[in-house]
Amino acid sequence: MFNKMIAAMLPYFPKKLIWIFSKRYIAGETVEDAIRASKDLNSKGIKVTIDILGEFIKNLSEAEKNKVEYMELIDRIQKENIDGNYSLKPTMFGLLLDKDACYGHIREIVAKAASYNNFIRVDMEDSPCTDMEIELYRKLKAEFPKNVGLVVQAYMKRTYQDLENLMDIHSSETPLNYRLCKGIYVEPEAIAYKKYEEINQHYLEDLEYMLKNGVYPGIATHDKPLIDGAYKLIEKYNVPKNMYEFQMLYGVTPELRNSIVEKGHTMRIYIPYGKQWFGYSTRRLKENPKMASLIIKALFFR
Numbered sequence: 001m002f003n004k005m006i007a008a009m010l011p012y013f014p015k016k017l018i019w020i021f022s023k024r025y026i027a028g029e030t031v032e033d034a035i036r037a038s039k040d041l042n043s044k045g046i047k048v049t050i051d052i053l054g055e056f057i058k059n060l061s062e063a064e065k066n067k068v069e070y071m072e073l074i075d076r077i078q079k080e081n082i083d084g085n086y087s088l089k090p091t092m093f094g095l096l097l098d099k100d101a102c103y104g105h106i107r108e109i110v111a112k113a114a115s116y117n118n119f120i121r122v123d124m125e126d127s128p129c130t131d132m133e134i135e136l137y138r139k140l141k142a143e144f145p146k147n148v149g150l151v152v153q154a155y156m157k158r159t160y161q162d163l164e165n166l167m168d169i170h171s172s173e174t175p176l177n178y179r180l181c182k183g184i185y186v187e188p189e190a191i192a193y194k195k196y197e198e199i200n201q202h203y204l205e206d207l208e209y210m211l212k213n214g215v216y217p218g219i220a221t222h223d224k225p226l227i228d229g230a231y232k233l234i235e236k237y238n239v240p241k242n243m244y245e246f247q248m249l250y251g252v253t254p255e256l257r258n259s260i261v262e263k264g265h266t267m268r269i270y271i272p273y274g275k276q277w278f279g280y281s282t283r284r285l286k287e288n289p290k291m292a293s294l295i296i297k298a299l300f301f302r
């Protein structure tokens with residue numbers, strides 16, 4: 001209860017204080033910071049996916065600016081020979097303001113990544129975006145079958161059905177490519193599972209569906225029981241190592257991450273960077289209320 005109260009108060013805390021605790025989750029404010037973090041992980045045999053922080057813009061001129069930033073990032077990362085791809089949030093390109101303009105921007109970014117034979121992952125945001133983000137993926141995959149992927153959220157009651165519906169654009173040459181995560185936004189009970197056990201059960205059902213149908217999953221979790229469940233499914237369906245990967249967030253559970261790498265599985269770390277780190281950080285801190293209570297202790301019990 002106490003931790004939840006603190007989590008609710010996080011947006012009102014001084015930015016400097018939040019930074020002290022959130023810097024472990026963010027590479028930094030600049031592309032150089034993202035490159036440094038990526039090279040460090042690459043040197044340990046770990047791939048990355050780089051994300052420029054920002055979401056839910058208020059006017060379309062911001063979308064244009066964000067697109068230019070991604071285009072420059074892609075050129076820069078390719079020059080640096082980093083073993084990594086990119087993630088982006090459609091609301092950063094105006095999904096909720098002008099769907100077609102948003103599509104145009106993201107299409108240009110995917111085309112740029114495709115010109116380097118690279119890949120863009122479309123993050124999944126909250127439920128008002130779900131249908132539009134699936135539609136975006138469908139359109140992009142039709143034009144760039146190997147260069148785009150989507151995130152799906154195990155807590156959404158619709159997800160299994162979405163997986164089945166999307167099979168019409170799957171083929172063994174250009175498999176569907178999903179990142180499967182639990183889901184981080186606060187959603188109503190009518191559309192989302194709420195209990196830990198329920199979410200985990202559906203996570204493993206979704207994963208099994210992907211593995212048995214030749215869909216490429218990014219198994220994105222830090223939850224040990226889910227990772228153990230994934231190992232069992234990989235064995236059950238005898239899935240080759242190049243047909244799945246594990247994914248984790250920058251700065252979270254490094255020991256567990258290393259144990260997966262040591263077993264010879266592909267691991268990719270999500271590296272966020274940029275000036276708009278505050279919203280991302282407060283979400284991560286809400287997810288982990290123990291960290292939030294450390295903040296309040298730092299504030300009042302110095």
Ligand code: FDA
Pocket residue numbers: 122123124125151153179181182183184185220221222223224247248249252253269270284285287288
């Ligand atoms: P769970 O929350 O049960 O955590 C399991 C354990 O992991 C915890 O007990 C703790 O030990 C550790 N842990 C988890 N989070 C931690 C943290 N912040 N700090 C410290 N320890 C922590 N969501 C979404 O809605 N759309 C998206 O596009 C994405 N994208 C995405 C990419 C990647 C690579 C990952 C790993 C996750 C996402 N997510 C996401 C977030 C995801 O939905 C989910 O909220 C978090 O991954 C936490 O869920 P876990 O599966 O780790 O389990």
